[in-house]
Amino acid sequence: MTFLLKQYNKQKEVTMSNLKLIIGREYNTRVRKKSFLATTILIPIVFIGFMFGVMYLGLEDEKQVKVLVADPGGWCGTKIFQEDPLNTPAQFYFYENYIDSAAQFLNDPKFEEYDILISLNEKVPQNRRVVAYYKKNPSLKIKSYIENRIEARIREYFALKKTDLTLQQYNLIQLPFDFKFLDALDPEGKDDSARRATVGFGFAILIYFFIFFYSNQVMRGVIEEKTNRVVEIIISSVKPFHLMLGKITGIGLVGLTQFMIWVVMSGIGLFLLRIFVFPDMVDPANWDAAAMENGEIVNQGIAQSNDFVNFIYFDINWFVMISFFLIYFIGGFLIYSGIFAMIGAMVDSETDTQQLVLPVTMPLILAYLVASLMLTNPESVIGTWFSVIPLTSPIVMVVKVAIGTVSPFILIVSIVLLILTFIATTWMAAKIYRTGILMYGKKASWREVLKWLKYK
Structure with missing residues (x-):
């Protein structure tokens, strides 16, 4: 019994060591690329530049x-x-x-x-x-x-x-009326659902881009190893499931690394803008509402000129938005990367993937369209359904979270279904990947793929 336990622990150590090697290889080869460094640094700079432009235009001293x-x-x-x-x-x-x-x-x-x-x-x-x-x-x-x-x-x-x-x-x-639509359950809230929906939509686009881009990298990596016959050597020392899991984990960590660098750089940039460039814009003492003086309307519009800054710095709960971005990006990526790994194992070249990739990406495209519709109709029934369906929830749910129209029950159901779907797609991907990764010169039919799922 002691001997068996030692053998099990030894095998477990070897498996973890191999898994770490695969994750490290996938991570390091991509992080060290010039394209990764360029996009990781340039995008936050562009974002901060855009924020600076919007704020500057709001306060720009124009010639009278x-x-x-x-x-x-x-x-x-x-x-x-x-x-x-x-x-x-x-x-x-x-x-x-x-x-x-x-x-x-x-x-x-x-x-x-x-x-x-x-x-x-x-x-x-x-x-x-x-x-x-x-x-x-x-x-x-x-x-x-x-x-x-x-x-x-x-x-x-x-x-x-x-x-x-x-x-x-x-x-x-x-004098204009201060007309607001307020949630009866939260009467102290502000009527900024349209702007919050726009922020959520921005996060939805980011999730769409990350899931599609990095899942596609998983598929390309599988096809590359398969066509170069490198996988035959790797499989001799690593189980197919561990190879697939290491590849997905390594590439996913690349995406998370890039996003966290963006968050840190953007946060530092916005902080520096607030402290050194626009210190008066975030001082509530400078915000005056419309008032009457000698029968004339005075100071009208001063508060509105700082409205965008107030929204960016105070109204958006960045911690909540970033947290749910990470949850739904990880869940969505794990689901779609498993599917894309299956596609890579089923074909012999990248040209053969076109007919298979389109049906897989249709839910992502549909989720993007639904998310855009929610900008004008946050409480739509279709938005609620698509925020629960695992193949579309990573994109739609962040919009609902940003608007604040999602109930805790729907949120829990959405996350649970996301986890269960990830487990199911990982199991299917492992079955198909194990057989398909070693097949050459033959395009697998759907009947054969179904047979692969039955193999033990």
């Missing part, structure tokens, strides 16, 4: 433009209400006569200092049409500001001329 308002009818009363004319995107000046054309605005020396012309002719009350000519195309922020101020002033004119309202009463009526 001079706007000439040609208002012979006096619709604006020679005044545009502004909270602080010196610190706004535009300053307004008035001209009592009508300017006939854009050419007059461009060529007349007395209009040389102005950047934009607003033409308010006598038909404005009827056709509701305002034309603006610019010398240099302004930003969308400036256009929106000018449009908002001119339209607000014309509406004030009509209200004061056609009704008995005072300016203060009219502006009080015009």
